[in-house]
Amino acid sequence: MKLQPDRLDVQSILAYGAGWVGLGSNGVAEKIDYSIVIGSRGEKFAWNCTRFDQLTAEHFALLASLKPELVIFGSGTRLQFPPPLFLQGLMAQRIGLETMDTLAACRTYNILAGEGRHVIAALLIEPQEA
Template sequence: MKFQLDEQQGGNAISRHDGQCVWVNGQPHRASLLVPWRGEVQPWPLSRFEDLTEAHFEQILACKPELVVFGSGARIRFARPQLYRSLIQARIGVETMDLGAACRTYNVLASEGRAVLAALLIDPE
C-alpha cells in the first residue's frame, strides 16, 4: 500500500538516485547538490567527503532549514561536528545517512511539509 503522493505540491521531490546521479523533479544531477523543501536546487561544490569544510555547511545555513539530511555518499560517514557548528548554534538538526537513505528520508519529511534540506554528496567512491 502506497502512503505518499507521486508529486509533492509546491515542493521539491527526489524521484530516483543511482549513486552517480540524483533526479530532482525529474531533472538529473550528476554532482553534489542541496535540495531545499522549496525553491531552487543548488549546486554544492563538493566532490569528495574528505574536502568538507565549514563553508559547505554555511551554504546550507543560508537556506534556513529546520532540519538537514546529509547524504554522505555511497556509505555513511560522519562529518566532524566542528564543521557544522553554525548549524548547531542555529538549532538546526543534522542527520547523516548514506545517499539512498538520505533521499528517501528527505522525501518523507518534505511530504509532511517540514522545512528540510537534503545535502547530497555525489562522489566517485
Template sequence: MQITLENPDYRYICRGVSAAGVMVNTREITRSFLLGPNVLVENWALSDMRIPDPTAWNAVVELKPALFILGTGSIQIFPEPRHLAYFLQRGIGFEVMDNAAAARTFNILAQEGRNVVAGFIVSI
C-alpha cells in the same frame, strides 16, 4: 468513483539514486547539490566529505532549514564533531546518511511539510 491527481505542495522530489547521481523530478543531477522542497541549488561546494569546505555550510544556513540532511554518497561518512556543532549552535538539526537514505528521508519530510534541506554529495 472519482479519481483526481493530487499534486504536492512542493516543487522537488527525489525519484531515484544511482552511482552516477540523484534523480530529482525527471532529471539526474550528477554533481553535489542542495535540495529543499521548493529550492534546488546546483554545484554545491561540498564534493568530498573527507575534506569538507566550511563555506559549503554557509550555503545550507542561507536556506534557513529546521533540519539539514547530509547525504554522503554511496556510504555513510560522519563529519568531524565540529561540523555538527556548526549546525547545532544555529538551532538546525543535522542528520548524516548515505544518498539513498537521504533521498527517502527528504521525500517523507517534504510530504509532511517540514522545513528540510538535503545536501547530496555526488562524486565525479
C-alpha cells in the same frame, strides 16, 4: 490505507543510482550527476565538492544560512560523519542534522518534504569511475 500522496507538491527526488539523482518539480524531471543541495521550499544549487574529504565548515555554514528545520546530509556511498567543528553554525541556530548515505538521504528527504517540513538535503554525489 493511503499514507502519502501520489504526487508531491514540492521538489522531490524521483530516482537515484550510483553517481546520480533524478529531481522533479512541477512536472519537470532532471538527472543530476554532481553534488547538490535541494530544499522543500525550492532551494536548488550545486554543492562544490565531489568527495567527503573535500568538505569544510563553510559547506555546512552555507546550509545553516538557509535556516531550515532540518538538514539531511547524504555522505556518499557510505555513512561518514562530518567533524563536529563543521557543524557549529547549524548548532548555534538549533538546526538539526541527520547524516546517512546519499541513497538513504534521498528517501528521507522525500518523506519529510512531503510532510510539509522545511528540509534541506545536501547530497554528496561521488563521480563514478569509467
